[in-house]
Amino acid sequence: MLTVENLTVQFPGRFGTFTAIEDVSLTIERGEIHGLVGESGAGKSTIGAAIIGLLQPPGFVSNGSIHLGDTDLLILGDDEAHQTRGKRISMIFQDPQTSLNPLMTIEDQLIETIQTHEDISTEDARSRAISLLEETGIENASQRIKAYPHQFSGGMRQRVVIALALCTNPELIIADEPTTALDVAVQSQVLDLIRGLANTRGIGFLLITHDIGVIAQTCQNVTVLRGGQVMEHGPTQQVLNAPEHPYTQSLMAAVPRLDVKLDRFLVPDTEEGVETAPIGRSAEDAERWLRSGDEMLGQGLSMEGVTVKFTGARDSLFRKPEVFVALDDVSMTIRPGTVMGLVGESGSGKSTMAKVLTGLVQPTAGTLKLNDSTLPLARQRGRKDPSRRVIQMVFQDPYSSLNSRHRIGDILAEPLWLYGLENDRAKRRDLAAAMLDLVGLSADAINRYPHQFSGGQRQRIAVARSLLARPRVLICDEPTSALDVSIQAQVLNLLKDLQARFSLTILFISHNLAVVRQMSDDITVLKSGKVVEAGPSEAFFNDPQADYSQELLSLTPNYVGQKGVASQTLVTEV
Template identity: 50%
Template sequence: MSAPAPILAIDRLRIEYPLADGGVLTAVEGASLTIAPGEIHALVGESGAGKTTIGNAVLGLLEKPGRIASGTIALDGQPFDPLKPGAIRLGRDIGAVFQDPMTSLNPLFTIESQIVETLRAHLPLDRAAARARALDLLKAVGIPEPERRLSAYPHQLSGGQRQRVVIACALACEPRLLVADEPTTALDVSIQAQILDLLRGLADERGIGILLVTHNMGVVAQIADTVTIMHRGRIVESGPVAQVLRTPQADYAKALIGAVPRIDIRLDRFPMLDGANQTEAGAARDQLREKALAVGDPSSGRDVPLLSVDNLSVDYGAGFLAGRGARAFRAVDGVSFEIRQGEVFGLVGESGCGKTTIANVVAGLRAPTGGSIRFDGQVIAGAEAAPRKGKARRAIQMIFQDPYSSLNARMRVGRILAEPILFYELARTRAEAEADVGLLIEAAGLPAEAAQRFPHAFSGGQRQRLSIARALGARPRLIVCDEPTSSLDVSVQAQILNLLKDLRDATGLTLLLISHDLAVIRQMCDRVAVMRAGRIVEMAAAETLFTAPQADYTRQLLSLVPTLERIRGEA
């Protein structure tokens, strides 16, 4: 019996971006792949490899002046020009799940309005029927209290909940093809497992073809049928998942797979993919040490609490803006812990468990409802806290989860990174500040000319590296890292995490690391607290927690982590 005709067929695709100097940047060169009905085809590679560019081209969202120079794209056997208006009906012919859920949803409309709008634009449904289907979609993607969430606005949901809403919108009209660009980046392992099961079920039961753009090799192993590995715009290896992951042939594929963080053992350093980049970043790191861009005393010992959180509680939904009769929702409920000088302390748990709320209180972005926080002996949050100024304000910096909205789109990168250095008067002259910016850019693994470019010129992973560099530029004592590597590929993740480790060892830099990537938590953290529904359910040394977890919930989280050892279809 002949194989079914592919839903998507890409043949020798070449995508170019004309440059101002008359040259041409080739983002994708000679890429070919097919997706059969019911197939999940994973497209992986480092940031800037061209995988998102291919996804955008299929969706008709290639940004100008980008152009398809040659090659073809066919949907259900019919070639089409995705750059031609009306060539495809986005949402009906092809569904899309983007990496950043906050920019995918309109902040001015409720969740119900946005899903219903998609449904009624493409299907003959009245408002009542569309609302009923919207409710079923929220249930299908695992949104808690779906009836109540329908009337919520995007800012009232956690990052993981927003991404689930985006997936519900993409599935609303049952498209034949789904392009999912990092669909589980913002999700914890338990919700990630639900979403991956959902995607796999859609492929198996409804025959939907899925182009999965991701840097998470564990996710690839768990649900994909085929994997294509890209490097600098070209395909270097493609084939069945088990074959490529078990016995990769290309040197780059071997290095990429070898750089995946392990959850079974703790390594002293993350393996690097590119030795040359490692050398350059290491040279910049050494200069950062000499300039002490991260301040602290590495010899002061780790028995001194730098940050003390005491019976912290945070409520949402109360107050004038919430409306008459609104009930408060307790996001954080009586949480207490200490972080010692030079320690990396991890917070893990499901989306909505209170991790980011704690981070926001520590960083001074939200006031607590009850309890207090002390930093270096001084009350910085709570009833007795004084406004943060000067050194107290500079001492705690934050790396946000979303690199798209955390960088000013109207400022060049050099100015963005120089801003905290100049604001806190950490450089005597602008030239000295620019030199510090150059070190930060190099340490983050980006070329020097990045300083002259705007944030839109970088991939999501590259933008997050710039966000990390900006936080380091303020010379903090504590960095609150809210999912700092969720948008990074494994090679860049290794570079950034090694840099944070080195700065911690050299200067006493202290980290509060919030992540749903438990492999990263094991490799980075000294101690870990596991949260659920606003409370800490277990807190222990990292090695103890990963080798002998005590709480049932902790054991459940660890069992759900996708790894390269769990390849779909293998016993």
């Protein structure tokens, strides 16, 4: 159905021409799900953009061919390309929130897409739109179709995006990281939907992802990219279980394992010098400064009987507003110098717990304690309150959490002056440079801006900034979910090293259970704002007690004994 032969994509620039894709070939049959995997910058999304005709200028295809059936996609005129894009080829993007128009109802968006490509009445288009929503698993579609995107959960929004992609009965759908932002339960539902569409409709899928477990669970064939070139391709089980190329072998070895806890991840050489750089004198200065505080870095943290209620908008003068219970009498204890893993599906209350701990949300009831000291709640914490300093966060998206207008040196120095840890400007700059060295980056990075770094490097900067507040507890909220396998392994190794060196107390929030097993000493499982299981991490993974815990493990793509187990045996072989 789709044939890509010797594809080369180049981007001309002031300092020469950058070759993003070089001599790439692949084929996709009807009903086939073809996986495209590789680290950030490998060229995965560029291939998808070239196929659908959405290459960003000044990028262009300098060599090769792309055929959809008998149609040469590279010689189409603008009008023909526009008709092909959407009607014969559709795309599913990573973030459904930004793929949907927030000002239009789901009904209007589906009808508009259908009528753009077909001469059909509004009523007939509406009937088809409802059928598509039902096919993608949305209940009460005839009523829900009138809702706006923000009124759906993340998984439901992704189903709407898939329904939009199906509006014109396409032959090929390009799915670019369609499950990265979803928890394991919703991810499993979306992948089941994709497999069902491939089987029942014969749609071909190009599935772009950095999640090896998703590839193992879903794809018949896989192509491994690095630096815009094909390293290896073939049947999924063959490539994952017996990789031939050294890069594929190292990539597979970096996949977090769910069947056993390892001391360290094996890391492909993707960020030169980062993983093996020795600790220099500057890093030793940062370490001495961290240890010179009045209190030890890692302290115990507990919450007792915490309840959080959110009051909705009043829809009638005579009716009480609805009250949503985000956390219901939640208690949790993080032992000093240990890592607590916090897991649960979207909407379970994980991020709300983090906001309560950091003073961003006022709980309705309950208390917080750092060791034996009671922490003030949100309303009692001013901006410069000392209690704000002792709990710091590392967020999911380091690009959003770092001020794009400030240089790295200013970003890192901010907590030093904000909390009065260092009043001398020159010393603040020296400490910032030393902390960069400690997290594996060159000290000269202080003069650059966030956009000049890769995703993994930005996350290292975010960790450095958190440490410069001399925290007692570090909250990591999905710190690696947006990173590819190799960069994820590097950041997790960094957190492991820092935790062991400074006995940090960490709350590690993630929907990736394999990552949680590698990082955590204890684990707490949330569902609908309640704790359903808590205890030592290894006990949880070896013998989960709650039915919900067992369900979460069974839905994880590379869970031993379940679907997608291929990615487990290959790590041992490597």
